[in-house]
Amino acid sequence: MLVRRNLKWSVIAHYTWKSMLYYTLLAIAVFLLHDHFEVLKLHLPFSTITALSTALAIFLGFKNSNAYERWWEARQIWGQLVNSSRAWSRQVVTMIIPEESHEAQMVKELQERLVYRHMAFVHGLRVFLRKPKQYNETRQEEIYEETNEYSDTMAFLSPNEYKIFCQKNNPPNYLLNLQGDDLRRAYDRGWLSDYRFVQLEQTLVEFNNVQGRSERIKNTPFPRQYSFFSRVFVFIHASLLPFVFVEEIGWASMPVSVIISFVFLCLDLVGERMEDPFENRLEDVPLTSMSLGIETNLKEHWGDKNFPASKDMSKGIVL
Template identity: 30%
Template sequence: MVQYNPKDWITFIFRFHKSDTFRQLIPMMITIGLYSYAVAYLEIEFWKLSDDSHVKNITVMHGMVGFVISLLLVFRTNTAYDRWWEGRKHWGALVNNSRNLALKLSAYLQEEGDRNYFRKLIPNYASFLQKHLADEETALMLIEGLDLELDHHKHRPNQIAKMLFQKANDLYTSGKISGDQLIVINAELQSFTDICGACERIKNTPIPYSYSSFIKKFIFIYVMTLPFGYVFNLGYYVIPVVVFIFYVLASLELIAEEIEDPFGDDANDLPTKKIAANIKKHVEEIL
């Protein structure tokens, strides 16, 4: 995730980060510019259309549908940001629940072996959840510090959660914690799977294809018809104007596409690796 100072306007204006939509859209912007030049040349030099041509009235359509396209893009970006923010809230809950579980176990457990088990396994849940959501495939993995293996062909977070529940039950049956204490830590243990399921719902339920496809087609048709009407008022200056309008509209769609899946490796995705590392640091401090 990009770290930045929101008050540094100069940096925002004059610096182009690798994740900026400008770089991604340069080929299409050049194409749109050449297309706009061709339309302007045909209308001004070849066809020599007069100012009273009916083609000039096409701008009326742009005025009417411009409001519609703005509403669609606002809904699109808001929906994508809601998914990004919901993912951040779930990972924030994972941080808090990992700390709470570690704090309670720190008070309950006396044997160093039991404390070490949870010291290693709790942070590993966050780490494997991050890999699971990012679709990072690895071979059969060993959990550092413990004689335990995970099979990547199976649901890895579920395997960790099962080990945590099994260990908690073993502590209860061996008399190391009471039934009331088991009930107290059960909420945090259960929350891990709840958070995993919520994150999987975000990842596996993208914006419907028909909606996303319609917006792209709408933007394309809207931009491609702009030069025909505005050439009469702007002349060849229609080229930078149309390119800029395309850049703004297409950038909103690209931004929405990037943040609607917040668990990848894009520059604006959630810093899940860093969050998992913080969980490891805090749990080890507590236990």
């Protein structure tokens, strides 16, 4: 996620240069054909482009509003995961109580396993929601995570659990099932009362809800008609602009039409870049930073001082 107030022009140029090249060449061609070679005398009235601009602005505003709602819902879902993760750590430590003193060590090992396995769940869910690196390369989009493999979870799982985890179609859900199995065994041994077992199980259900809501956003794309027709309308609008201004303002029609086209192009790109918040792009929800934050919180509560390294924010980006 971008956190710097001002965007770098190099980033903007990366996504707009092809369209801007077309707008510029078209404006120059229309001006030369109209004024110098007197080949093209087509002129459109201002009322034509005014009506089109108004309709396009309304359409793009509606699209961007709905795209932002998807992004904000994704951010709220992961915000809930942060809160529930802290609650999970506290519940595991305070609610699982040994009946006999000689069971204290076994209970502590169980608590550690439940806390650290949840860190694996968080990191695994992050990777699960992001598409493979090859997908981003085919779209020529820069990504900011070195790998999409589940290696980040290895430190929190036993070798056998990690091996099975990587083979599952839905690895995060597998970890939740393991958590539930451990809770049931703790209940059978008398380390959990009925009430405390229900409370912990309810927290696991909340993690299921977080994953399910995230998958709904991930697997339900923004209606393609909005993205497709917005690009078409922006292209048509930009193509007509030079024909509107060339008769009235002459050579100034070139910069004016290019600037106006740039404004509508950026409005279209804003919505397009926000509509899918789990694609591991600059504008996405910062899953990596939130995962590391959860890991830090849980390790601190457990007493582990081996916190993950903080990310460099000098580039104005939260991953």
